[in-house]
Amino acid sequence: MDAIPRITGSLVQSFTICPRQVWLMSRQICPDEDNVYLELGRLIGCRAYGRERKEVHIGHLRLDLVRRGGKECVVGEVKKSSRAREAARMQLAFYLYELREMGIEAEGELLFPEERRRERLVLDASLAREVKELKEQIEALIRRENPPPAARGPFCGKCAYAELCWA
Template sequence: MSGMKIDILKKRDGELLVGEVKKTSKFEVAAKMQLAYYLYRLKEQGIELDGELLVPKEKKRERITLDDALTQELETAIAEIETIINGDKPPVAEKTKYCGKCAYGDFCWS
């Protein structure tokens, strides 16, 4: 599917799961939303699966289910993104603690 790069599709106990692998759980909320987006897009195509957020170095595994609450949170985020995209000007850049390691810094500060 366009715009998506699913890390792993795996079978556990006879159930197919979408896996998202991260090096660290530092950005756990963003990772959950990324996985939720994949599940959401798959559901739009008639494929309803659960996912697992995997952090091998920390031996963490968290199951993610696209329930009504997560769907609403995701749809709100998508609407906010669309508002920014369709706006006349991008929002004013604000430095945060994450800026130093962000791969997209050139977009904000150039």
């Protein structure tokens, strides 16, 4: 691969779930647009947050929600369930990291509206280091000529690439 695509929040989230998924996404092998789970995720986010929800696009960042919280800006990441909580946490940490690189200090909030849960996320020095290392690992993965082999995992059932991997 000549040029490494820009690392996005989706790649960071997927890396925690399945490296093969990241490689496929980086080659823009598009998942099934009709995938019901993707759509469900969109709908739940809209319904639960109604007027409060704002899709904020800043360069390569797609933030579900941004609001003022005290002195700081709060970036919210809305998820259908906390099943992939760690992946969602790293996605949000990535957004905070990238915003900091742009000179914007923000706090994060993970939102699981179906479970009526929210979790605060602060980008401290150790989390920032984790994000930096994660970005380096993703870049190394994307540079590979071939994707890692498919390996069955707990997220395959709901993955948009399932047909590609297991047909």
